[in-house]
Each structure stands twice: as C-alpha cells, then as structure tokens.
Amino acid sequence: MKTKPITTLKSTTVALPxxxxxxxxxxxxxxxxxxxxxxxxxHAFADWxxxxxxxxxxxxxLNRPEAQGCRILVAGRNFGCGSSREHAPWAxxxxxxxxxxxSEIADIFRSNALKNGLLPIAVEESVNDWLLxxxxxxxxxxxxxxxxxxxxxxSVTFPIESFARYCLLNGVDQLGFLLGRDAQxxxxxxxxx
Amino acid sequence: xxxxxxxxxLWNQHLxxxxxxxxxxxxxxxxxxxxxxxxxxxxxxxKERGLKVRCxxxxxxxxxxxxxxxxxxxxxxxxxxxxxxARQIARLEENCREQGIELLDLQDQRRxxxxxxxxxxxxxxxxxxxxxxxSHTSTHGAFGALAFGIGTTEVGHVFATQCLLQRRPKTLxxxxxxxxxxxxxxxxxxxxxxGRIGVAGGTGHVIEYRGDAIxxxxxxxxxxxxxxxxxxGARAGMIAPDQTTFDYLRGRPFAPRGEDWDRAVQRxxxxxxxxxxxxxxxxxxxxxxxxxxxxYGTHPGMVMPISGNVPSHPGDAVFDKALRYMGLTAGESIxxxxxxxxxxxxxTNARLSxxxxxxxxxxxxxxxxxxxxxxxxxSQPVKQAAxxxxxxxxxxxxxxxxxxxxxxxxxxxxGDTVAAGQYSVSTSxxxxxxxQGAGARTLLASPATxxxxxxxxxxxDPRELLS
Numbered sequence: 001m002k003t004k005p006i007t008t009l010k011s012t013t014v015a016l017p018x019x020x021x022x023x024x025x026x027x028x029x030x031x032x033x034x035x036x037x038x039x040x041x042x043h044a045f046a047d048w049x050x051x052x053x054x055x056x057x058x059x060x061x062l063n064r065p066e067a068q069g070c071r072i073l074v075a076g077r078n079f080g081c082g083s084s085r086e087h088a089p090w091a092x093x094x095x096x097x098x099x100x101x102x103s104e105i106a107d108i109f110r111s112n113a114l115k116n117g118l119l120p121i122a123v124e125e126s127v128n129d130w131l132l133x134x135x136x137x138x139x140x141x142x143x144x145x146x147x148x149x150x151x152x153x154x155s156v157t158f159p160i161e162s163f164a165r166y167c168l169l170n171g172v173d174q175l176g177f178l179l180g181r182d183a184q185x186x187x188x189x190x191x192x193x
Numbered sequence: 194x195x196x197x198x199x200x201x202x203l204w205n206q207h208l209x210x211x212x213x214x215x216x217x218x219x220x221x222x223x224x225x226x227x228x229x230x231x232x233x234x235x236x237x238x239x240k241e242r243g244l245k246v247r248c249x250x251x252x253x254x255x256x257x258x259x260x261x262x263x264x265x266x267x268x269x270x271x272x273x274x275x276x277x278x279a280r281q282i283a284r285l286e287e288n289c290r291e292q293g294i295e296l297l298d299l300q301d302q303r304r305x306x307x308x309x310x311x312x313x314x315x316x317x318x319x320x321x322x323x324x325x326x327x328s329h330t331s332t333h334g335a336f337g338a339l340a341f342g343i344g345t346t347e348v349g350h351v352f353a354t355q356c357l358l359q360r361r362p363k364t365l366x367x368x369x370x371x372x373x374x375x376x377x378x379x380x381x382x383x384x385x386x387x388g389r390i391g392v393a394g395g396t397g398h399v400i401e402y403r404g405d406a407i408x409x410x411x412x413x414x415x416x417x418x419x420x421x422x423x424x425x426g427a428r429a430g431m432i433a434p435d436q437t438t439f440d441y442l443r444g445r446p447f448a449p450r451g452e453d454w455d456r457a458v459q460r461x462x463x464x465x466x467x468x469x470x471x472x473x474x475x476x477x478x479x480x481x482x483x484x485x486x487x488x489y490g491t492h493p494g495m496v497m498p499i500s501g502n503v504p505s506h507p508g509d510a511v512f513d514k515a516l517r518y519m520g521l522t523a524g525e526s527i528x529x530x531x532x533x534x535x536x537x538x539x540x541t542n543a544r545l546s547x548x549x550x551x552x553x554x555x556x557x558x559x560x561x562x563x564x565x566x567x568x569x570x571x572s573q574p575v576k577q578a579a580x581x582x583x584x585x586x587x588x589x590x591x592x593x594x595x596x597x598x599x600x601x602x603x604x605x606x607x608g609d610t611v612a613a614g615q616y617s618v619s620t621s622x623x624x625x626x627x628x629q630g631a632g633a634r635t636l637l638a639s640p641a642t643x644x645x646x647x648x649x650x651x652x653x654d655p656r657e658l659l660s
C-alpha cells in the first residue's frame with residue numbers, strides 16, 4: 001500500500017519553549033475514548049489551548065494569528081514523553097503540523113510519528129535554542145539530504161532511522177515490508193518455543 | 194560466544210531477520226496484550242486491508258482504561274455514563290469475537306489492568322517478548338521478559354505478522370546495592386532512580402535492574418520498579434529471572450505444567466546476564482540511603498525525599514510554570530501539605546502487597562475529614578484476595594471507597610477524576626498536568642505514604658505511623 005511521499009518541507013515555525021512536553025499535554029486522556037483516528041486536532045494541547053469554559057486562551061502560541069498555517073512545531077527537550085498513545089501524532093497532524101523539532105524526542109512518540117508521516121527532527125541543543133528564540137522563522141527540512149536549513153542559509157543535518165526515511169521518501173508503508181517477510185516468519189515459528 | 198546481557202539473549206532469540214544498515218530487525222513477538230483504547234484503529238486497518246490476526250493464540254485482550262470502577266456499573270446493569278467509552282468497550286468485544294481473540298470482558302472475574310492480569314494469569318513469562326499499546330508494558334520486564342509499549346500502527350503490525358520492525362536499543366545497567374530501609378518501598382526506589390537519571394535518562398535504552406536490593410524484592414515489588422522504566426524514558430526495564438520468579442509463576446493458569454515446566458525453568462535459568470557482559474552505560478544506587486519519596490512537580494523526575502524542601506531553579510521558566518501549576522513555592526516543605534484526594538491503585542501499585550501496605554497503615558484508623566480516598570484493586574482476583582483477608586473492611590471502615598478493578602484515577606478517562614486545583618497523593622505513575630483530571634495536582638508516592646496521608650489529611654511520612 002502506498003502513502004504520500006514526503007521529500008521536503010518548507011514552513012514557518014511555531015515555538016513552544018517547554019521541556020518534557022508529554023503526550024497527556026499533546027492530547028489529554030479524556031479524548032481517547034474514540035475508535036477512529038480522525039478529528040483529534042481540535043483537542044491538541046486542549047488544557048493549554050482552551051479555558052475551562054472552552055474558549056481559546058489568547059496567549060497560547062497555537063492560538064496566535066501568526067501560528068496559523070505553520071506546519072512545523074519547535075519544542076523544548078524530550079518532546080513526546082509519557083504515554084504511547086498514537087493519538088498524539090494524529091492530533092498534531094490534524095492540526096496541520098508535518099514536523100516536530102526538538103533537541104530530544106521520546107522513543108515511542110518518534111516511532112509513532114514516523115509511521116504517520118509526521119517528521120520527528122532532533123537537532124543539537126544550540127540549534128533548538130535558536131529556533132525557540134526565533135518563532136516564525138522560515139526553515140526548510142530536506143528529508144533526502146537529512147538537512148534542516150535556517151533562514152540565514154546555515155544547514156544542519158539531523159539523524160533519522162534509515163528505513164523510516166526510505167519509506168517516507170518513497171511512500172512505502174512498513175506493514176507491506178513486514179508482510180513480505182512471511183516465509184521467514186513462518187520458518188522462525190517452526191522452531192521457536 | 195562472547196558474554197551476553199539478559200537483553201542481548203532475548204533480542205537474539207527473537208530475531209526473524211537481523212538488522213542491516215538499510216532495514217531494522219524483524220523481531221518476533223511472543224505475547225500481544227491488547228485493550229480497548231489503543232486497538233480499535235488497528236483492527237480497522239486490518240479489516241480495510243483484508244487481513245486477519247496472524248496468531249490469535251498469542252493475543253490476549255482485557256478492558257481497563259475507559260471502564261468504570263463503580264460496582265453498579267460493572268455488575269449492576271447501570272449504564273456507563275460516557276457513551277464513547279461504552280462504544281469503545283463494545284468495539285473491543287466485537288473485534289475479539291471476529292478475530293478469535295480471548296477477551297476478559299467487563300464482568301469476567303479474571304479481568305483487570307492489563308499489566309496486572311498478564312503476570313497473574315501466568316501469560317507473562319521469562320525470556321519472552323511482550324508488547325502492548327501501552328507504555329507501562331515495561332512492567333512485564335520484572336520476569337526477565339523484553340516488554341515494551343507500542344503505538345497503534347505497530348499494534349496493527351503485530352496483528353498481521355506477529356512481528357515488529359525494531360532497531361536494537363542500547364543497554365543501561367542500574368545496580369542497586371544495599372538494603373531498602375524499613376518503611377521505604379519499591380515505589381520509593383524507582384522514584385529515586387528517576388530523580389537520579391532524569392525523565393529522559395533512559396531514552397534509547399533498555400534498563401536492567403541488578404544488585405542485592407533488586408534480588409531481595411518480591412515479584413510484585415519488581416513489577417513496580419520495571420513499571421516506571423518508561424518514566425525515565427527507557428524503552429523497557431528488565432530483571433533477570435530467579436527462584437523468586439519461578440515460585441511466583443508455578444501453577445498459574447497459563448504457566449507451563451509438568452515436564453514442560455521443568456524444561457521451561459531450565460531455559461529460563463540460562464537467561465541472566467553472563468559475567469563479563471558489557472552494558473552501554475552503568476549507574477549505581479545505594480538503597481540503604483533512601484527515604485520515602487514524593488513528587489512535587491509535573492513529571493516524575495521532579496521528585497524528592499518526603500522530608501525535603503521543594504528545590505529552586507532560578508531562571509528556569511518551565512520549572513517555575515510547573516510549581517505554579519502545583520501551587521507550590523521553591524523552598525517550602527511538602528510535609529503537612531493538606532490534600533483532598535488519596536488514590537491507591539494503577540498498574541504501578543494495585544497488587545495485593547500494595548493493598549496490604551496501605552491497609553497496615555490504615556488499620557483501626559479513619560481517614561481525615563474532607564479527604565476522599567479511592568482504593569482500586571489492579572484486578573478482580575486482587576480484589577477477591579484482598580476481600581478474603583478482610584482488607585476491604587479496613588478500607589471501608591476507614592472511610593475509603595472500595596472499587597472494582599481498572600485504571601481509574603491514574604488516567605481519569607473512566608469517570609474517576611480529581612477536580613481542578615485539588616491535591617491528590619496517588620500511588621500511580623504520572624503526575625503530568627491534567628493526568629488525573631484537568632487542573633488536578635498529583636503527588637506520586639508509595640501506598641504506605643498514601644495511606645498515612647489519608648489519615649492525617651496532610652502529606653505524611655508513613656514511618657511516623659509505623660512505629
């Protein structure tokens with residue numbers, strides 16, 4: 001099964017200068033009583049984004065006019081820690097984000113993001129600090145070259161698991177690859193206790 | 194063969210295809226545990242692609258996250274208040290029926306929190322790979338299993354192929370020497386470890402907990418330790434199997450029997466890390482220097498000894514924001530802080546020994562006026578065992594609510610929540626903002642600390658009541 005290939009992404013950023021953003025903030029558990037993956041964007045960062053009566057908080061970054069249309073979220077170290085809920089990347093994608101940048105991204109969130117076409121980009125602390133200090137900067141992420149280019153033309157490379165990168169670039173889904181290993185799986189099962 | 198760690202042995206024994214620079218390893222999964230919240234979308238994908246669950250006999254389902262804990266809702270026919278939770282439960286029943294997966298439904302007397310029932314039923318075994326769409330799957334590592342949480346797309350991968358694509362994580366040895374002092378619990382130990390290495394200290398690693406203090410722990414205590422590995426960012430936490438492990442498992446409903454049991458034990462005895470095996474990192478902790486621990490902030494790494502004062506980090510806006518959320522100020526003591534809610538429950542601390550520890554403190558006492566205390570057993574068998582020894586009466590006579598099993602107030606998506614602004618001393622695993630309800634202020638602690646706090650209505654060191 002093919003997915004939409006991703007090669008480059010050019011966008012302005014939204015900066016959330018908070019460390020250890022956990023998936024309970026990205027989407028609180030009370031919104032997980034769903035059986036679909038659609039429509040979760042309106043609940044993204046619900047407790048930071050809305051007051052108790054449901055009105056948007058004007059001072060929260062995602063609610064500011066300049067955040068509208070931004071497809072890259074920059075956050076502090078250890079983004080996506082906590083629960084394994086894939087509802088977190090689903091909610092961010094539904095909000096229009098296509099990449100998350102941080103100086104460290106939690107393991108399960110990174111894995112979930114990569115399987116949904118949300119790019120988890122880990123950069124050095126100094127680059128991340130610059131991005132957090134310059135919200136709205138227009139940056140380019142090149143998945144082919146694994147580079148992130150800042151507005152001044154400076155480029156930095158980022159690590160990304162090679163197979164996940166291949167799948168994203170070519171619109172290949174990982175389940176198809178696993179299904180193609182059926183013969184090896186059957187052989188393994190014949191001797192595995 | 195060069196000496197290997199416990200993790201390396203399990204990894205190598207489950208490799209269907211080794212990893213290459215271009216492709217991750219194909220890792221075989223022995224046991225797939227599922228629940229109502231993170232499985233429906235994976236079943237949908239399976240159906241859309243015309244696939245079946247490859248190994249229904251390696252898949253086991255329970256319901257715990259969005260299920261109510263009120264007896265009248267579980268057994269009395271009173272409808273579940275939240276329609277979408279009810280739909281989620283019905284969908285799991287339908288999906289398991291269609292795919293031939295064994296499910297413990299709402300009224301099953303073996304049902305409970307997924308990480309409590311796996312070990313209890315003997316499904317969790319040393320040397321096996323175990324996954325579940327839940328980050329606290331690390332709990333099962335207490336048996337010398339490689340157990341980790343996965344997302345829903347990966348739940349679909351395991352449904353269809355019984356395998357996962359994985360890069361090999363690094364290894365981190367945490368050596369715990371010495372002996373835990375009286376009144377200091379396994380929960381205090383793991384909170385101290387997280388405080389030491391930080392909430393991202395284990396990222397990219399599988400932890401092996403080792404040393405005399407770990408060997409001395411019961412299986413239930415080992416589960417508490419491994420459970421919170423994810424709160425240090427680790428992929429998994431493991432403890433090598435030993436006689437304590439085998440004694441716990443023998444005779445459990447799904448444990449091997451007769452000659453199969455003997456052969457299994459022989460295999461399991463080969464699993465511990467070989468002398469001379471190397472870890473990527475190593476950390477040492479002295480158990481004898483530990484005190485009861487309590488969190489003061491909005492992640493489990495913001496933790497301190499209960500006798501301590503809230504630290505200060507001048508110029509750290511995120512730290513200050515966390516203290517504002519918690520209504521605490523740097524430098525203040527957390528002892529004697531009034532609390533409104535006490536929760537004893539969750540996959541971290543809702544096994545029989547946890548309930549006994551809370552009951553030992555509560556026996557003959559009443560909880561303070563203005564405190565609401567919820568005691569939620571981790572499974573129905575835990576509930577029955579607790580009732581058989583009269584623990585339920587101790588809780589109820591003290592003024593606590595005694596509920597049916599489930600995740601309850603740990604996750605606040607099932608009707609059990611803490612109100613905005615209230616302080617909750619909780620035996621659960623996460624003190625994230627809003628985790629127990631929007632605006633709730635969670636202080637993580639052991640069952641004994643929770644019970645002592647309930648009696649006084651203020652944060653209390655359980656050692657003051659244990660004399």
